[in-house]
Amino acid sequence: MDTILEIEELEMSYQTIKGFVSAVDNVSFKIMKGESMGLVGESGCGKTSLGMCIMKLLPENARIMNGKILFDGEDIVPKTEEEMRKIRWKGVSMIFQAAMNALNPVYRVGDQIIEAIQTHDNISKEEAREKVEKLYELVGLSPERMKNYPHEYSGGMRQRAIIAMALACDPKFIIADEPTTALDVIVQDQIIDEIVNLQKKLNMTMMYISHDISVIAETCNKIGVMYAGNIVEYTYTSTLFDNPLHPYTKALMSSFPSIEGPKKELKPVPGEPPNLLNPPEGCRFYPRCSYAEEICKKENPEFVEIEKDHFLACHKVI
Amino acid sequence: MEMVNVEHLTKLFPLRKRLFSREKHYVYAVDDVSFKIEKGKIMGLVGESGCGKTTTAKLLVRLLDPTSGNIYIKNENIADLRGKELKKFRKNIQMIFQDPYESLNPRFIVHDTVAEPLIAQGLYNTEKIYDALEVVGLKPPEEFLFRYSHELSGGQRQRVAIARALVIDPIFVVADEPTSMLDVSIRADVLNLLLALRKKFDLTVLFVTHDLAVARYMCDSIAVMYLGKIVERGNAEEIIKNPKHPYTKALLSAVPIPNPKAKRKRIKIGERVSDAVNPPERCRFYERCNYKKDICKRKYPKLIECCKDHFVACHLYG
Numbered sequence: 001m002d003t004i005l006e007i008e009e010l011e012m013s014y015q016t017i018k019g020f021v022s023a024v025d026n027v028s029f030k031i032m033k034g035e036s037m038g039l040v041g042e043s044g045c046g047k048t049s050l051g052m053c054i055m056k057l058l059p060e061n062a063r064i065m066n067g068k069i070l071f072d073g074e075d076i077v078p079k080t081e082e083e084m085r086k087i088r089w090k091g092v093s094m095i096f097q098a099a100m101n102a103l104n105p106v107y108r109v110g111d112q113i114i115e116a117i118q119t120h121d122n123i124s125k126e127e128a129r130e131k132v133e134k135l136y137e138l139v140g141l142s143p144e145r146m147k148n149y150p151h152e153y154s155g156g157m158r159q160r161a162i163i164a165m166a167l168a169c170d171p172k173f174i175i176a177d178e179p180t181t182a183l184d185v186i187v188q189d190q191i192i193d194e195i196v197n198l199q200k201k202l203n204m205t206m207m208y209i210s211h212d213i214s215v216i217a218e219t220c221n222k223i224g225v226m227y228a229g230n231i232v233e234y235t236y237t238s239t240l241f242d243n244p245l246h247p248y249t250k251a252l253m254s255s256f257p258s259i260e261g262p263k264k265e266l267k268p269v270p271g272e273p274p275n276l277l278n279p280p281e282g283c284r285f286y287p288r289c290s291y292a293e294e295i296c297k298k299e300n301p302e303f304v305e306i307e308k309d310h311f312l313a314c315h316k317v318i
Numbered sequence: 319m320e321m322v323n324v325e326h327l328t329k330l331f332p333l334r335k336r337l338f339s340r341e342k343h344y345v346y347a348v349d350d351v352s353f354k355i356e357k358g359k360i361m362g363l364v365g366e367s368g369c370g371k372t373t374t375a376k377l378l379v380r381l382l383d384p385t386s387g388n389i390y391i392k393n394e395n396i397a398d399l400r401g402k403e404l405k406k407f408r409k410n411i412q413m414i415f416q417d418p419y420e421s422l423n424p425r426f427i428v429h430d431t432v433a434e435p436l437i438a439q440g441l442y443n444t445e446k447i448y449d450a451l452e453v454v455g456l457k458p459p460e461e462f463l464f465r466y467s468h469e470l471s472g473g474q475r476q477r478v479a480i481a482r483a484l485v486i487d488p489i490f491v492v493a494d495e496p497t498s499m500l501d502v503s504i505r506a507d508v509l510n511l512l513l514a515l516r517k518k519f520d521l522t523v524l525f526v527t528h529d530l531a532v533a534r535y536m537c538d539s540i541a542v543m544y545l546g547k548i549v550e551r552g553n554a555e556e557i558i559k560n561p562k563h564p565y566t567k568a569l570l571s572a573v574p575i576p577n578p579k580a581k582r583k584r585i586k587i588g589e590r591v592s593d594a595v596n597p598p599e600r601c602r603f604y605e606r607c608n609y610k611k612d613i614c615k616r617k618y619p620k621l622i623e624c625c626k627d628h629f630v631a632c633h634l635y636g
Contacts, residue, residue, distance in 0.1 A: 042501040184366040185528065189572035189584065211502060214576035237578045253576065255506035257535035259558050260575045260582075266535065268506035272471050 001032040003070075004173055004205050005054070010067035012053050021276045023049040025229040025284075027067075028303055029311070031173075031222075036199055036206040038216030038237070040252070041226035042273060047209045048097070050226070051175045054207075055094055056084050071173070089120050093171035095163055095195075097178045102162050103150040110136075110146025113165045120169045135164040140194060156187035163195065167202070174199075177209045192219055213256055217241065225249045228274050228284040231303065235310040245306070245317045247289045283315065291316045320390075321522040322355040322378070322490055327387035327397075329373055333595060345594050347373040349546035351387075352621075355490075355539075360516060360523040362537035362554065364530055364569075368594075370546040371526045375494045378524060379413045380404060391490055409439045412483035416495040418475035422467040428456075428478055429463045435486045450485040453518075454478075455511060473504035477511070484515065494526045509536060530573050534558050542566045545594050545602040548621065552628035562630040565603050601633070609634055 012024040023046045031037050039047050052058055054069060056076060068075045071091060076084065096102040104112055110132055117128040133143040139160045150158060159179060166174055176195060180188040196219050199206050208219050216223055217237060224234040225248065233246040244250045251269040258264075271288040274280055280287055286296040295315050303313040328351070330344040348370045355361045363371050376382045378389060380396060389397045396407055412435070415421035422431055432450055436442045451459035454477040467475055476496060483491055493512065497505040513536065516523060527533050533540050534554055541551035542563065550563040561567045564587075571585040588606040601607070601614040613633050621631040 042503060185530070185569060186366065186572045186587065189574070192574070193584065212574070213502075214574040217576050217578045218574050241576075241578050252502065255503050256576050257509075257529075257531040258576055259531050259534055259570060259573050260577065260580055263534065263555070266506040266510060268510060269503035270507075272473060272504065273501075 001034070003030050004033045004072060005031040005207075006068075006070040007054075008068040008070070010050075010053060010069060011065040012049060012058075013063055013065055014049075014059075015061045015063065016277070018277055022279060023062075023229055023276060024053060025279075026300070026303065027229075027231050029224060029231060029234050031205060031207065033172075033205055034203050035222060036208060036220040037222045037224060038220030039207060039209045039224050039226055040211065040213050040216050042211060044273060044276070045226045046229040046276075047211075047226055048177055051094065051177050051207065051209055054175060055088060055092055057088075057094075089116065089169045090171060092173045092175065093166045093169065095159075095166045095174065095176040095179045097181060103158060105150050107149075108147050109150055109153065109161050113146075113161070113168055116165055117168045131168070132164070135167055138167070138198070139164045154187075155183050156191060159183065159187075159191050160194065163191075163198070167198070171204070173205045173207070175207045175209065178211070180210075180215070188215075195219065213252060214258070225252065228279060229276060230284055230313060231311075232285065232313045233311065239310055245310070245312050246285075246314050247291050247316070248285050251288075283313075319357045320354050321357040321359075321392060322353075322524070323388075323390040324354070324378070325352050325388040325390070327351045327374070327377060327389065328385045329370075329377055329382060330385045343595050346546045346597055347594065348377060348384075349597075351543075351546075351548050353541055353548065353551060355522050355524065357522055358516070358520045359538040360525050360536055362533035362540040363524060363526045363543060364528065364533050364540060365543035366528065366569075368591075369543045371528075371543055372494055374543070375413070375492045375524060375526050378490075379411050379492050380408070381413070405438075409435070409441075409486045410488055411490045411492065412486065412488040414476075414479055414483050414491065414493040414496045417499050418467075418472060418479050419499065421479055422475055424467055427464050427466055428470075431467070431478055432482050432485050435482060439486060441486070446485055450481040451478075453484065453515065454481045456481065471504075472500050473507060476500060476508055480508075480511070480515070484519070487519075488521075490522045490524075492524045492526070495528065496525075497532065498528070505532075512536065530558070530570060542569065545592060545597070547602055547618075547631065548629075549603065549632070550628075550630045551621075556625075556628055560628075562624055562628070562635060563603075563632050564607050564609055564634075568606075 008028050010024055010027045013020040013022045041047050064077055069077050113132045114128045117131060132146060136143045141160050180191050210216050221237055223237050223240050224231045227248050233249050244253060254267040257266060269288050274284055282298050283296045283301055286292040301313045301315045303311055306312050327348055329348040331347055333343040333345055365371050377384050384397050387397060388395050399407055432447045448459045451462060456462045456477055497508050500508060525536050537554045540554045540557045541548050544565050550566045561570055568585045568587045571583060575582055590605050592602055592605050599618055601618055604610055604614050611633055619631045619633045621629045622636040624630050624635045
């Protein structure tokens, strides 16, 4: 299998009045063609920042300090805005988090997608319209709804339209950033089902960002667990659930209630995530870790492959 | 002993469809809802957004006035209490709100927030404030007393909100999605705290949530709401393991399971929700139901006991 995305020692910080906030720190991983990778972690751990790095849709105060983002073998970090525009949407595209805010309320939904297509492909409006009709059918919307405005759509329909828009230019790689957070349980389930089916049908590579490990368990074949800017564990979904190694992964799993199986007591992680303005030295998880030792306070553990395709950053397990 | 007994509780919100229309339209936010909660038990109220969960919660603490129906708390009907009597009764019921970022006054220090209910009832006592903070795990209290809410993390804020609810020794607490704004690892912590406090003070709790897994973890009994009506209620484990109503079944089948090997069977139902404005006599779930019969169109099904302590409102049963 070919690698489609390879990230090497990526470091990204936001400049604030109080100093640099290191949102993504020393992150390295690979995604192969056709895979779906889930990125799970709590809010503020850098999931969305990492996604935005890959799109290079960063705000003014964000700096990529170090590292490479190889997309199809090409490093996109040094690319200019002009060059990035060619990669965005055709190479990498994104399903945004808040469907409510991702659509422009004063334009018809169909026209917004047509606009996106025409910006990237040199085709006539009629051709673009036909393409949008096909996309609408693909995501389970009636093409007649193209002439409606966003407020005339329900939450689930809006999210479907956002998915159609993300697929508009046949991207090779798609980032789904919490596409179901604001939705109700049943609608969320329908959207997840749609995304999984589309990913298989179109043989897309996907990165699915979520805080909900149960959603990731059902949608992705690989999982990266993120904590305070670091990816602490990365492996196949089944391996991770059978044999989680990092203390944070274990803690995260035992803090989720489930409707299946016997009722288990939840074991929360003590403490709170660190302030990234001033992250703890050494392992960023050590203040909350029940296995922490002297070495954890001093040295940041390296992110190494301890078994085939099982990457881990922890002193204790290695 | 029954602590809370709600009988035929109804709340209608008037709606003016056209500017000069005389016709009155009503949104049936809560429609003929009845349930009981035993002393020291937690009842979960689950349902999708807009089904009337929060309205029910607000009615029980009398933040809204019911259109009709009775609310007995410790055998006293509070539905019609007014003025001084109502104020006096308020110390028995307290509410924990959803969003700790909005429910705490940003210009109050923790002391003022927690002292507020005591001052309102004329029971101010510094010791009580210290005890309340300690009980919710904000130790030592001196360290937190003089902080503003922006100096607290999300979990700490919700703890302050819980302390504010408990400082006055209520006998009944209504918790409206108290953890939906919190992060996973902190959520588990707050859920466990609520369970511990329930045990310690023998509290009766109405726990409103949209998350069935959380409801199962927290509650002794569960009531499922759909468009202003309770469609099913009973023992929590029984509802989760042996749901009867088609809506409950669909809702449960849509909950993702944190286990990649568990294959769950999705029950597909329509996305279309009936209108809560002047609903017709038929079953509210009619449009989306896979098992609809002729009778469902003509008559709203009564809530009947299908097995011991398990009530369902569906024509398929009884």
